[in-house]
Structures are given as C-alpha cells and as structure tokens.
Amino acid sequence: MKHTLRQVFHSGKFVAGFCILVALLLLIAIYPLFVKGDPLAIIGQGTFFPPGTYVNTYDSIYAPNTYTLNLKDAAANRIAQRLPEKDREEMKTWLVAYGIPEEQIDVNDIKALLDIWFENYDPNESLGMIYAKQRYYQRLNDSIRNLLSIEGVILAEKNPETGELQEVGIVNQTDYVNINEVANVRVLPLGTDNFGRDVLTELVRATAVSLEIGLVAGVIATLIGLTLGLLAGYIGGWVDDFIMFITNLFTVIPSFVLLILISFSIGQEKRGAVTIAIVIGLTSWVWTTRAVRSQVMSLRNRDHVNLSKLSGHSIFYIITHDIFPYIASYVVMALILQISSAILAEASLSILGLGPRTTDVPTLGLMMNWAMIYQAHIMGRWWAYLPVIIMIALITFSMNLMNTGLDQVFNPTLRE
Amino acid sequence: MDNGSGSCLKCIDLTKIYGMGRTKTLAVDHVSLEIHNKEIVSIVGESGSGKTTLAKLLLGLTEPTEGEIYFLGKKRDISTHKKRLEYWKNIQAIFQDPYSSYNIFRKIDDVLLDCINMRDGKNISREEKVHMMSEACRFVNMKFEELTNKYPFELSGGQMQRLMIARVFLLKPKILIADEPTSMIDACSRATILDMLLKLNAEEGTTLIFITHDIGLAYYLSQTVYIMKKGRIVESGTAEEVILHPKEAYTKRLISDVPKIREEWDLSTVVYSTE
Ligand SMILES: Nc1ncnc2c1ncn2[C@@H]1O[C@H](COP(=O)(O)OP(=O)(O)OP(=O)(O)O)[C@@H](O)[C@H]1O
Ligand SMILES: [Mg+2]
Numbered sequence: 001m002k003h004t005l006r007q008v009f010h011s012g013k014f015v016a017g018f019c020i021l022v023a024l025l026l027l028i029a030i031y032p033l034f035v036k037g038d039p040l041a042i043i044g045q046g047t048f049f050p051p052g053t054y055v056n057t058y059d060s061i062y063a064p065n066t067y068t069l070n071l072k073d074a075a076a077n078r079i080a081q082r083l084p085e086k087d088r089e090e091m092k093t094w095l096v097a098y099g100i101p102e103e104q105i106d107v108n109d110i111k112a113l114l115d116i117w118f119e120n121y122d123p124n125e126s127l128g129m130i131y132a133k134q135r136y137y138q139r140l141n142d143s144i145r146n147l148l149s150i151e152g153v154i155l156a157e158k159n160p161e162t163g164e165l166q167e168v169g170i171v172n173q174t175d176y177v178n179i180n181e182v183a184n185v186r187v188l189p190l191g192t193d194n195f196g197r198d199v200l201t202e203l204v205r206a207t208a209v210s211l212e213i214g215l216v217a218g219v220i221a222t223l224i225g226l227t228l229g230l231l232a233g234y235i236g237g238w239v240d241d242f243i244m245f246i247t248n249l250f251t252v253i254p255s256f257v258l259l260i261l262i263s264f265s266i267g268q269e270k271r272g273a274v275t276i277a278i279v280i281g282l283t284s285w286v287w288t289t290r291a292v293r294s295q296v297m298s299l300r301n302r303d304h305v306n307l308s309k310l311s312g313h314s315i316f317y318i319i320t321h322d323i324f325p326y327i328a329s330y331v332v333m334a335l336i337l338q339i340s341s342a343i344l345a346e347a348s349l350s351i352l353g354l355g356p357r358t359t360d361v362p363t364l365g366l367m368m369n370w371a372m373i374y375q376a377h378i379m380g381r382w383w384a385y386l387p388v389i390i391m392i393a394l395i396t397f398s399m400n401l402m403n404t405g406l407d408q409v410f411n412p413t414l415r416e
Numbered sequence: 417m418d419n420g421s422g423s424c425l426k427c428i429d430l431t432k433i434y435g436m437g438r439t440k441t442l443a444v445d446h447v448s449l450e451i452h453n454k455e456i457v458s459i460v461g462e463s464g465s466g467k468t469t470l471a472k473l474l475l476g477l478t479e480p481t482e483g484e485i486y487f488l489g490k491k492r493d494i495s496t497h498k499k500r501l502e503y504w505k506n507i508q509a510i511f512q513d514p515y516s517s518y519n520i521f522r523k524i525d526d527v528l529l530d531c532i533n534m535r536d537g538k539n540i541s542r543e544e545k546v547h548m549m550s551e552a553c554r555f556v557n558m559k560f561e562e563l564t565n566k567y568p569f570e571l572s573g574g575q576m577q578r579l580m581i582a583r584v585f586l587l588k589p590k591i592l593i594a595d596e597p598t599s600m601i602d603a604c605s606r607a608t609i610l611d612m613l614l615k616l617n618a619e620e621g622t623t624l625i626f627i628t629h630d631i632g633l634a635y636y637l638s639q640t641v642y643i644m645k646k647g648r649i650v651e652s653g654t655a656e657e658v659i660l661h662p663k664e665a666y667t668k669r670l671i672s673d674v675p676k677i678r679e680e681w682d683l684s685t686v687v688y689s690t691e
Pocket of ligand 1: 301434435441442443461462463464465466467468469470512629
C-alpha cells in the first residue's frame, strides 16, 4: 500500500495535477482570511465595474496631507485620459458634417482642435444625427470644457443656515494624495459582476461550492455504481439481469436529459447546492456500474477467490476482501472522473438556468449563467466570465491529469 | 481397493458446458468416476482437456450443467453457505498457478489463520494458533518465524505451493484435489512438493486426486489413473494396466511424450531446506 502511494507520487502527471488542485484548495482556504465578508454582498451600484483599484474621492480630498508634485507629462496624460483618439475622431466627424473643411482639422493637434470645436459646436444643432449621437456630443462637450485650463477646482461647503456656498479650499492640478493616507481604497482585481458583487471573492467561494458539489455528487455516483457493479458482477444470475436492466434504462435516456428533467421538476425555490449535487450523483452512476461490473466479472473466477471460498468465507467477506481491494485503484480513478464531470454538469445545468438558487451560494455555473444573461461576452466584460472558464478548466484539467497519472501507475501497459 | 474403506467421492455423467450459443464449449462430457478412501488417483490429459473444470466441479466451485456427485455415499448438497462450509472442510484443493492463488493484500498469517478458524472455530488462544501454524510450516519444511508478517507474493513459486500444502495440513480434509501443483515451478521444488503430497497421504490419510498432463508423474504417484481427452474419460484402470498396456492411441501418445516412464523418480533431489 505504502509502495503504491510512493509510486503514485513518482508519476509526473499525477504530481502536476495534484499541485494545481492543492493550489486551488489553498486559495479557497486562505483567501477568506484576508478578504472577510459575505461573498454575495452587493457592493457596486451598477453593473460590471472593470478590474482596478477604487480610491474614494471624498476621502482623497480630505486626506491629511496633500503633496505637490511637478510632473512633466501630467497634463498630457490627463488630456489623453479624458479625450482619447476615438473621441477626437468623432469631434472631427461632427465638425466636417457641420461644414468645416476637412483639411483644417488635425486630430493630433489637440489645442487647435479644441479651438475649432468651441468656436463651432452648438448643442442645439442636430445635423440630422440620431438622438443617441446628439447626446454623446453633448456629454463630450461637457467633459472637455476645462480640458486645457490650468486652474484648480474650488471646493465649497454649503452654509447650513444661509444655504450659501463658502469656499473652503482649492484642488490644484499638481496636488497629490498618498494612497496610503486615503481612508477607503478597495482593490477589485476582477472588477464587479452584473449585480455589483466583487468577482474575485465570489469566484473563490464559487470554486469551493463547485468542488463541494463535485465531491458530493462524485461520492454518491461512485458509491451507487460501486455497490451495483459489485453485486451484479459477483452474484450474477437474476441479480445481474435486474441491475443491468435498470442500468440499460439509464443508458438509453441520456443522463443529462434526466438531470434537466429532475432539476426542472424540483423547482427553482427548492434547488439548493446540495440538492443539485444529489441529483447529479443520482443520474451519473451508470458508467461506474458498468465499469466495475466488468472488472468484477473478470475477477470472480480467479483462483484467489476460489481459495477464499474454500477457506469458508462468506459472499460479503469475499466481495469486501478479495474483490474490492483489487478494483480499489480503479474506483479511485472513477471517483476523480466523476468529481470533475459533476462540476461540469453543475456548470451546464446552471447555464441553462436550472442550477441552484442564486441567492444562497455562488457556483461557477451560476456565475457563467449571469454573465451570459447580462451579455458580458458581447459587451467585452471579460472579467465576468473568463476567470470562471479558466477556473473550471483548471479544476477538470488537474483532475484529469491526476487520473492519467494514476492510470499509468495502476495499469503498467500504459507506461512509457 | 484400500482394504474396503469404501467410496469417498463419486460422480455420474458429470457434464459442464461453458457459455451458450455459438461460443458454447463442452469442457467436461459425461464423466463418471469413483474415488475410494485414502486412494491416490491421477487424472491425466493434455492442455484444454477439461481437467481443471472437472476439479472445480468436484470442489463445488462451479455448478455442473448435468450429472450428480455423491460424497460419502450420499448425494452432495451444497445449497447453503453452512452446507458448503461443511463440504469444504472435507475437500480442499491446490491450484495450478501459485502466483494467482493468493490474495495479494493478505498476509501469510491470514491465510493460515483462515484454516484454523474454519476447522477449529475462533475460541483458540493465540499461543495455540501460533503453535499450530508453526507445526504446519514444519510439515512443509518452512519456518513460521520467517514467514510471519510476510505476503505470499514475497515467496518463490515452490514456497507458495508448500504454503498451500501447509493449509491442507491444518485443515485435514478427507480429499485433496491437486491441480497440476508442479506445472509452474522448477524441477527441484517439484520433487519436494510431490514428496509432501505423498507424506500427506501416508501420515494424514488424505485421499489424493492428482491432476497432471505428465503421465510419468501419474505412474510414479498413483494407484488409479483416468485418461481424459476433450472432456471425456477415454481410458481408466490401475496405473500398471493403463500405462504399461495402453489401449487407446491417445494414451500411447501421452506416454510417448514422456521419455523415461519406467524409471523410478530419484528422490535424492528432494530438497529439505527453507531456501
Ligand atoms: N470460465 C470459462 N469460461 C469459458 N470456457 C472455459 C472456462 N474455463 C475453461 N473453459 C474452456 O473449457 C475447456 C477446458 O478447460 P480446462 O481449464 O478445464 O482445461 P485443462 O485441462 O485444465 O487445461 P490446462 O492443462 O491447460 O490447465 C477449454 O476449452 C477452455 O477454453
Ligand atoms: Mg488446468
């Protein structure tokens, strides 16, 4: 037994898969220690905030110290940020439509461009454009109004009695705050999702839940498959006929169709993560049963089984001591495959909207489902679905690697 | 033949068909034989003639398609676990391939303890059990202290077959079916094993059914010989009758395959060591 364990860990593929899985498990275990709070908490007001560091503006203004830094490219950066090339091209389009000769407009000379713009732009001029386009130009016009100004911004407070504005300070363009001195800074490495939840926190929790679902479903499927396979293969006769009849029924109806039907009939309200796991487990044991059965059939006429019979052992003892140990490694491999396919099954179910209730737990499948409903893939909100896909791929990849590794250890004919 | 000790095991028209339809194999075809107490009987046949199948039928490890088996004059009944247990206390076997005869997950001690538990029940003290196991190992020229806590697959083929004989020594069955016990091991260990089987017959009075493809061995060991061909018994009688005056061409061919049929086996090659 020890010997086999050592061999297993000498298999490069198994070790690689095992390391990936352990890394994921460590992430699941350690991440919540640093980022506390409900992974389903809705923190963003709006959908799909992009990944990045969010600095509280109010706290920045009231930071204990302001520093003056004279950086050469600060103004250029500011303009490039607020008026990217795309918007400048749009401005040119408007101006050309308005009647300015095209040669006079140079989108790279921002100062000249802005001069022409402010001289000619009229928010009430529709130029036959659609309403959305008109709004776009109005917004653009507002946002670039002070682009070239070198003045700061005056801060004012409202006098609680008179209601008048009183100047309390000024923010210059060369003013900086140290981010460490800002009270509220939140890093959202993967932004937020359609509900305004922190995607990374949700992803870590979803991975844990999906692994749990996989484990529960895999263990259920393997236990059922193992028991039925052992009974059918060893006892044979009408027991075998009966079990194979049921197994064939389940084979003819694809298990995924069955899964859909059962999930659907349970109803949205009653579908928790555990329920889904059980349903997946109950519909995916067929393959294990068949595999175990054929293994057992090849074992039951072996001489060591005959010797055990001659030593007076009961059927139960023979199945548990003379048959099971011989297929145990095989069962472990089947379990690993079942776990990874159960995770995929949950994801597929959830994408169809038949997964667990959204309000309880996140799962990888549910995250995909919502990203799709809100068309994250069309709008280019990659952070809402790409990390989820990568996570699913990592889990199944690591498990399949482990499986291939085990296969090579237990099945010498596959070794190089 | 053995001063009136009577019929021990008898079968009538025993038939076994494997599979069905096109893949049907007639492995044993209407075999009838009678084995007497304390006798040594050989069943000789070429590969695939159904010897192992016949042994399994007699042992009750497979159900016959047809035919009846009588044990100690009564029709054999192994319909329940309890009755099977009782039957197997009386009839034991040594299999052809020692390397696949043992459960690789169980230790030698377990193999021997199973036999003690089966024969004498479980309320025996640990010391008593160890004593019995040591005695059994001594019978086959091995040392229990060297075997304890080892696995059977750590032994050589010859040692494994001797462990099998130690099992039989502990169980003390009336009948032992030895299915080509020496076909997978070297010539040196072969003589040792054969000698131990003879010792079992002489000291414990075990009836021996010896299955072999080597008619020379049959001549050397047994009083009665059955010749088997394609599932049928084609010739039978005392060893002298069958081997010195064969009637069937098949038997003559089997004899011509063995060069030195009349030579006595040289027992000086018997090795009495634990290797
Ligand atoms: N479990 C089985 N299922 C189907 N056919 C079998 C089975 N066991 C044996 N047979 C067939 O029955 C016939 C007799 O086999 P058996 O093993 O009894 O021969 P044998 O005389 O012991 O041969 P050997 O000397 O090679 O051991 C063979 O044709 C074999 O293919
Ligand atoms: Mg055989």
